[in-house]
Amino acid sequence: MNDNENKKDLLALIKQYPDLPVIPMVYGEVFGGDDFYSYMGEFGYACKGEYATFGERVYFDREEFTEDVYCRYDDSLNERFDDEKKIDDFLNGLAEKAFRPAIIVRITEPSDFSDFDVEHYLENSEVLK
Secondary structure, three states, X not given: XXXXXXXXXXXHXXXXXXXXXXXXXXXXXXXXXXXXXXXOOEEEEEEEEEEEEEOOEEEOXXXXXXXXXXXXXXXXXXXXXXXXXXXXXXXXXXXXXXXXXXXXXXXXXXXXXXXXXXXXXXXXXXXXX
16 A cells, blocks of 8 residues: 555544544654654554553553553462453453554655755755855
């Protein structure tokens, strides 16, 4: 899908679900590093989905959310519940409360990142001569 199709899909979803928040989803490896204050991205695939926050993370996948909650609170959960099924039921109920509907938009690396040729401009500009 090209950038224009992605934008059209996003706009259609916004029209269809005007009350939902639009949540940009950026994978860490896309814009990793702290060399700059900001990075350019491009609209990728957009869909109606859901998200939850826990700690400093945002989740788009319930299973990943419940696994992280369990890892953080496993001792407490194992003391409170006497079997794995009860723990799973509790975690799934927690996810049901934590996840909120939204329009999720993947932000990807720009497909056309053409650098402005400053050297060419400096060498050929009549204003600078």
